[in-house]
Amino acid sequence: MRRLSHYLRSLEGFPKSGGTVSSEELAARGQTTAAQVRKDLSHFGSFGKRGLGYQVDELRDRLRSILGIDRCWRVALVGAGRIGLALFEYPAFRSRGFDCVAIFDSDPKKVGQVWGDQVIRSPDDFESAIAELGVELVILALPAEAAQEMAMRAVDGGVKGILNFAPIRLNVPPKVPVEDVNLVMELEALSFQITQGEQDA
């Protein structure tokens, strides 16, 4: 699935209209093999023609559809700290169809503050608020101790998926997918690879 995102990134680097791309070109940009590209894409139906490659426009649209980003997602941000702000202002979110329709923070000093087109809300009525707003995804950018409770309340409010920045594993029903972004674990992954590499050397 990550490779599909990479292929889409590559295709977005091509001119806007017309043209074809070979599996070899996609492979080179995605640091994989042409056979892997063909195999990955064949999972989702037939694309391209042998010897002619893929139509850039068509493949781009199909990948967007497979990834579920040919539509707009209604997102709520939970936690209006530094990471929340960085995410809220990250231009690629909105440009890719992730539309932040609400921000929540339990700090009374933050409630009522204005960020862009949003007024920060109290999480007191979180479940009903996200249900009314039709929120589909929540981004949890809050401390570990608060994340599990807010995740379950988000599930109760009907969300379909959670992007979790809190450094814990959330326990939610399997129907609700969770993607974890754990910044400390990323640094630990690096330090592990360097340390093991030095021991092997």
Next chain:
Amino acid sequence: MRRLSHYLRSLEGFPKSGGTVSSEELAARGQTTAAQVRKDLSHFGSFGKRGLGYQVDELRDRLRSILGIDRCWRVALVGAGRIGLALFEYPAFRSRGFDCVAIFDSDPKKVGQVWGDQVIRSPDDFESAIAELGVELVILALPAEAAQEMAMRAVDGGVKGILNFAPIRLNVPPKVPVEDVNLVMELEALSFQITQGEQDA
């Protein structure tokens, strides 16, 4: 390797001194199996005693050593934007031994600004600056167009690993591990899982 980080997180939730933990307890907290825990840990030598479990203190120290976080890492942050600031102020970085010793930004308006104990530097003399400062890891929190060049300059300056927030795949020598954090791809991974789940339902 990610599981090792999760085991360590679990152990850090235990009281500071004494006590033992069974592979079953670690498995439950890490959402894996006791057999997997024993297999993961056995890769790195013998721990624990059959029927007695693992010494919490000893296992915690060993995991820190395996992960390479029983020491301090000298880190440079490249890119003093929103994400850079969120990372710089993220308390867990310093508390886990990742010490930010320099910040670079190519925007002349940012150069000279003070963040905490750091003055933002121009990247003009990047290679020699990071070599002199003994920087081991760089965090690239900058736009895609600038990331590849700064990654190669970091390699020339002698860094051992790169944490990359720019939405591109970096092309660096294999001796320098790269961990990518791509926030758009995380959201796409969620939207993909939800979309595929709805089609299967």
